[in-house]
Amino acid sequence: MRDDVAVRDGKAAPSYPMRRGCPVDPPPQLAELRAGPAASRVTLWDGSEVWLVTAHAHVRAVLGDRRFTAVTSAPGFPMMTPTSQLVRAQPKSASFIRADDPEHSRLRSMLTREFLQRRADEMRPMLREMLDGILSELVSEERGGGSPVDLVAELTIPVPSRVIAAMFGIPAGERALMEDRSAILIDRGYTPQQVAAARDELDAFLRELVESRIREPGDDLISRLVVDQVRQGALDIDEMVPMCRLLLVAGHGTTTSQAGLSLLSLVTDKNLAASLREDPELLPAAVEELLRFHSIVQNGLARAATQDVQLGDVLIRAGEGVVLSLSAGNRDEQLFPSPDTLDPHRDARRHLAFGHGIHQCLGQWLAKAEIEEMLAAVLRWMPGVRLAVPFEELDFRHEVSSYGLGSLPVTW
Numbered sequence: 001m002r003d004d005v006a007v008r009d010g011k012a013a014p015s016y017p018m019r020r021g022c023p024v025d026p027p028p029q030l031a032e033l034r035a036g037p038a039a040s041r042v043t044l045w046d047g048s049e050v051w052l053v054t055a056h057a058h059v060r061a062v063l064g065d066r067r068f069t070a071v072t073s074a075p076g077f078p079m080m081t082p083t084s085q086l087v088r089a090q091p092k093s094a095s096f097i098r099a100d101d102p103e104h105s106r107l108r109s110m111l112t113r114e115f116l117q118r119r120a121d122e123m124r125p126m127l128r129e130m131l132d133g134i135l136s137e138l139v140s141e142e143r144g145g146g147s148p149v150d151l152v153a154e155l156t157i158p159v160p161s162r163v164i165a166a167m168f169g170i171p172a173g174e175r176a177l178m179e180d181r182s183a184i185l186i187d188r189g190y191t192p193q194q195v196a197a198a199r200d201e202l203d204a205f206l207r208e209l210v211e212s213r214i215r216e217p218g219d220d221l222i223s224r225l226v227v228d229q230v231r232q233g234a235l236d237i238d239e240m241v242p243m244c245r246l247l248l249v250a251g252h253g254t255t256t257s258q259a260g261l262s263l264l265s266l267v268t269d270k271n272l273a274a275s276l277r278e279d280p281e282l283l284p285a286a287v288e289e290l291l292r293f294h295s296i297v298q299n300g301l302a303r304a305a306t307q308d309v310q311l312g313d314v315l316i317r318a319g320e321g322v323v324l325s326l327s328a329g330n331r332d333e334q335l336f337p338s339p340d341t342l343d344p345h346r347d348a349r350r351h352l353a354f355g356h357g358i359h360q361c362l363g364q365w366l367a368k369a370e371i372e373e374m375l376a377a378v379l380r381w382m383p384g385v386r387l388a389v390p391f392e393e394l395d396f397r398h399e400v401s402s403y404g405l406g407s408l409p410v411t412w
Contacts (some may be wrong), residue, residue, distance in 0.1 A: 009298070013049050015322065016042035017299045021395045024261070024294070025340060030054050030328035038312025039322070046412060049080045050321035051314070054328035056335045057350065058311055062324055063356040065348060068303040069100050077304040078321035081188050081401075083195045095242040095360065096162055097250075104358060107243060109227050111362060114167075120365035123163070124373060129161060131155075131377035139381050140411070149386035151378070151408040152260050160370060162257040164248055168209065169220030177205060182249045189399040189402075198310070199245070206244045210237055221247075247363070255367045257397075257404030258353075259374050261294040262287070264394070265342055266375055267385050267410055275344045276379060283372050286344035292351035293342045295327035298403035301355060319337075328350045382412035 018027035033040045038058045039051040053059050062068050072088045087094045096107040100143065106148045113119070138149050155363060157179065165175050183197035184190050201370060210222060214230065214237075219221035222244065229235035235243075265272055275282055301324045329352045333337040336348065354361035361367070378385055387394075388409040395406030 012403055013041040013043045016044060016052060026327040026331055030325055032049060034328055034332060037314050038298040039314040043077060046079055050323055051316055052323050052325060054325045056329040056332035059324045059329040060356050061351055062303060067305060067309050068322060069306050070098055070303060071100055072098050074304040075319040076321045078302040080299055080302055081286060083192045086192055086196055086346050093242050094344055095246040097246055106386045110235060115366060116364050117365040120369040123156040124369055127370060127373040131373055134382035135377055147407045148411050152405055155374060156259040158254045159374060160252045163370060165253040169218050169222060178248060182252050186253045186401045187251050187399060188401060202245055203241050206241050210240055250365050253371055254402045257296045257402040258294060259371050260408055261376060262290040262371050262375060264405060264408060265290060266378060267387055269342055272342060272344050282344055287368055287372050288351060289342060289344055289346050289348040291353035292330045292348040295330045295353050296402045296404060297326050331358045385410050385412040
């Protein structure tokens with residue numbers, strides 16, 4: 001992060017992203033900005049100035065407005081990190097996440113039925129069986145029965161990885177490459193060259209997987225895309241590989257981060273743990289609140305205005321970049337009273353953790369099912385679960401775009 005500031009109209013534009021105070025809360029400066037104009041000027045790492053939007057209503061308005069584009073090559077589009085240039089150089093490498101309609105809808109519609117709530121619920125028995133198998137081993141006497149366990153390494157990384165691998169038909173022995181390269185793609189600590197290399201390796205792996213399904217389809221998501229789309233001429237391999245990478249990285253990395261922070265709340269917030277033990281039916285609402293509270297897309301979503309847009313009391317001109325702070329919007333007291341309090345009884349369903357509008361996260365139902373089942377399983381298998389190290393020693397991953405934990409040591 002740069003410590004210098006830029007000046008516009010005689011006013012200093014603070015550097016963005018901003019530093020956190022408490023590691024489980026957004027930077028306090030965001031709340032100050034939210035109390036001001038609908039958008040404020042901030043300075044990115046490369047010295048460029050963009051608009052930052054922090055209020056829930058205004059974030060939602062921009063995400064639902066087709067006059068703001070998600071295409072990185074658009075004039076003024078914010079380059080959030082040095083690696084953002086990789087997508088600008090190869091726009092189609094990000095698949096439909098960086099496309100507008102009609103291209104966005106064409107590609108996304110091919111996947112919609114795979115990520116319906118019904119499909120996610122159908123996976124719950126498999127999830128419970130998987131989690132019971134993992135946790136029964138972790139708490140066994142052979143493992144030391146009660147000695148500290150890292151829930152990130154043992155649970156929040158392998159579970160989403162196994163799920164997406166099962167959906168893709170990826171053998172267990174090949175998950176390590178998938179996990180390693182996916183982690184690099186969301187980590188700002190790597191250089192653009194390292195990220196490009198990891199992307200190319202992952203793409204080569206996925207291309208080989210797609211080509212094998214073209215030769216011999218199976219019963220998995222990639223095979224269904226091949227049969228329903230590729231063979232019908234609606235999708236080619238060069239489009240399918242980035243699509244699969246998007247699903248893999250989003251389905252693995254973001255769920256891992258959110259699950260880790262959700263489990264952190266479970267082991268440190270006595271009210272949350274007691275509420276869920278007393279009323280397991282509260283779990284879906286509690287997960288919505290955890291999504292609101294933690295908001296792992298820590299630096300927000302980038303857009304650019306294609307026309308002049310009046311956003312509240314601010315005029316955003318065509319060709320200007322906009323950054324939407326989901327974490328600030330999710331702590332907006334206008335919609336969520338006492339927003340800095342984690343309240344499992346709150347109706348948090350209007351949170352922005354999955355975005356809003358046409359680009360709202362496709363895999364949200366699967367992510368919620370995985371997190372619900374992980375929380376329930378830890379409560380079943382680890383009574384009295386608690387941190388095994390002081391809170392101050394926890395490894396918060398500030399350099400990762402999907403904010404989370406490097407490890408979560410617990411005992412019970």
